[in-house]
Amino acid sequence: MMASSIDTTADGPRIVIIGAGPTGLAAGYRLRELGYTNFVVLEARHKVGGLASSETSPNGFIYDIGGHVLFSHYPYFDRLFDRLMGDEYQELLRESWVWMFDRFLPYPFQNNIKFLPKDVVLECLLGLIEAQKEPLDKSRFENFEELILGVFGRGIAKHFMMPYNFKVWAHPPRLMNKEWIGERVATPPIERVLGNVILDREDVSWGPNATFKYPRYGGTGELFCRMRPYVEDQLRLCSAVASVDLKHKRVCLRDGRTEPYDVLLSTMPLDILVTSLVGEVPDCVRTQAARLRHSGSYIVGVGIEQECPSAKCWMYFPEDNCPFYRLTYLSNYSPDVVPDATSQYSILAEISHSVHKPVSRATVVDDPGFDQYSNDQRGGSRLHRGRVSHRARLHLPDAVAGARRGTERRTAVARGARHLFARPLRRVAVRGGEHGSLRRAGRGVGEPHTARRSRERVDVAG
Numbered sequence: 248m249m250a251s252s253i254d255t256t257a258d259g260p261r262i263v264i265i266g267a268g269p270t271g272l273a274a275g276y277r278l279r280e281l282g283y284t285n286f287v288v289l290e291a292r293h294k295v296g297g298l299a300s301s302e303t304s305p306n307g308f309i310y311d312i313g314g315h316v317l318f319s320h321y322p323y324f325d326r327l328f329d330r331l332m333g334d335e336y337q338e339l340l341r342e343s344w345v346w347m348f349d350r351f352l353p354y355p356f357q358n359n360i361k362f363l364p365k366d367v368v369l370e371c372l373l374g375l376i377e378a379q380k381e382p383l384d385k386s387r388f389e390n391f392e393e394l395i396l397g398v399f400g401r402g403i404a405k406h407f408m409m410p411y412n413f414k415v416w417a418h419p420p421r422l423m424n425k426e427w428i429g430e431r432v433a434t435p436p437i438e439r440v441l442g443n444v445i446l447d448r449e450d451v452s453w454g455p456n457a458t459f460k461y462p463r464y465g466g467t468g469e470l471f472c473r474m475r476p477y478v479e480d481q482l483r484l485c486s487a488v489a490s491v492d493l494k495h496k497r498v499c500l501r502d503g504r505t506e507p508y509d510v511l512l513s514t515m516p517l518d519i520l521v522t523s524l525v526g527e528v529p530d531c532v533r534t535q536a537a538r539l540r541h542s543g544s545y546i547v548g549v550g551i552e553q554e555c556p557s558a559k560c561w562m563y564f565p566e567d568n569c570p571f572y573r574l575t576y577l578s579n580y581s582p583d584v585v586p587d588a589t590s591q592y593s594i595l596a597e598i599s600h601s602v603h604k605p606v607s608r609a610t611v612v613d614d615p616g617f618d619q620y621s622n623d624q625r626g627g628s629r630l631h632r633g634r635v636s637h638r639a640r641l642h643l644p645d646a647v648a649g650a651r652r653g654t655e656r657r658t659a660v661a662r663g664a665r666h667l668f669a670r671p672l673r674r675v676a677v678r679g680g681e682h683g684s685l686r687r688a689g690r691g692v693g694e695p696h697t698a699r700r701s702r703e704r705v706d707v708a709g
């Protein structure tokens with residue numbers, strides 16, 4: 248939004264922003280920066296940050312709602328980050344790995360197939376050569392599955408791209424469009440992949456998130472908490488929008504209040520927004536909105552009474568022998584997300600679900616896959632050897648947990664050391680996939696950043 252397009256008088260058009268997640272907050276922040284005050288931000292929850300907020304367990308462990316890392320290509324965002332965070336952040340190098348065939352290989356998978364069994368390497372290479380015989384023309388692909396096969400070939404598709412993407416998005420890739428893939432998936436040229444195999448080269452530098460930032464205190468959500476004061480006068484928490492009256496240009500809240508608008512900026516899920524519209528809505532809009540799909544995720548936070556046994560940031564699990572598609576050593580991002588990092592650490596596990604991939608909320612926390620991770624695959628990981636830290640019951644507010652029609656209203660329950668966060672995600676075909684990054688600082692603010700890579704094959708094992 249350009250400054251010149253804004254009427255900075257109090258009589259300017261009244262703007263209503265739905266949602267105080269990163270997008271809604273940032274819009275409010277920018278309006279205030281431009282000197283504009285005739286707007287409100289309506290947020291269903293009691294706090295800001297949306298999907299990028301953080302939750303604190305009763306005994307002081309901070310968990311993000313899924314592993315989040317910050318990286319940007321925008322100087323404006325970088326300046327804003329600096330302004331809000333000062334030097335209270337960690338700058339980390341990505342230390343991410345893929346667990347398959349009973350071993351870790353460095354992320355991204357497609358650049359590091361040399362770590363696989365030889366017959367699988369051959370299968371992947373032959374598939375890639377076949378796929379890249381013709382110049383890459385993404386316009387010939389109809390959907391994500393076709394793109395995977397056309398870009399990576401049958402071997403990489405079979406062993407990683409298809410199972411992993413199904414596990415993340417809880418939808419078969421053929422039901423997803425290909426546009427969102429953008430910069431988020433490495434599409435390495437055949438020369439590079441072959442070179443890595445033949446020259447025995449480890450290739451870990453790819454990607455927009457090879458380095459990333461993380462708030463020192465308060466988890467990912469801290470960044471957005473620090474934006475809040477800039478929009479405090481306009482912020483209306485616990486203000487869930489029930490419907491939008493197009494004819495009278497007003498937003499109706501669940502508690503009966505209404506807010507008139509001249510300009511509406513919505514960050515609530517698009518499919519729900521469209522079903523909330525009262526008035527004349529073109530058929531094509533309703534039809535297209537009804538075609539949007541979403542998946543949900545269970546986020547299980549584990550607090551462990553032991554010093555962290557690993558230097559990793561996060562690990563991908565494409566195989567179907569464990570429930571999670573990603574584990575994050577969250578306390579490696581900042582030691583301050585646990586009460587005492589010298590004797591405690593924390594892990595986030597992400598488990599997606601949908602009609603295509605049902606997961607029982609009642610049993611997800613106790614899924615034997617967690618133990619399999621620690622016992623079978625790691626030869627006895629210390630993941631569960633540490634004494635469990637706490638028992639807690641955490642609730643996600645209804646606004647998040649029950650917002651979606653057809654998505655079960657959930658009460659978050661934690662058993663043992665695990666906290667369960669459950670909320671719907673509407674991200675299929677809209678948002679893309681790899682969230683990742685490198686490694687723990689374990690250092691004080693302002694201390695030099697070390698970029699060590701851990702090369703051990705199974706460093707989670709004791």
Ligand SMILES: Cc1cc2nc3c(=O)[nH]c(=O)nc-3n(C[C@H](O)[C@H](O)[C@H](O)COP(=O)(O)OP(=O)(O)OC[C@H]3O[C@@H](n4cnc5c(N)ncnc54)[C@H](O)[C@@H]3O)c2cc1C
Binds near residue numbers: 272292297516682
């Ligand atoms: C598991 C996971 C990992 C991620 N990792 C990364 C990462 O590493 N790096 C990164 O940059 N991004 C990451 N993201 C993406 C990031 O979380 C989102 O891009 C970001 O939160 C989007 O912000 P938003 O404000 O558009 O939407 P949201 O965060 O969804 O915020 C929408 C807000 O609207 C509110 N709302 C909804 N309905 C209503 C209603 N009816 N009335 C009023 N308010 C309403 C919600 O409560 C919420 O606060 C990740 C996302 C997930 C799920």
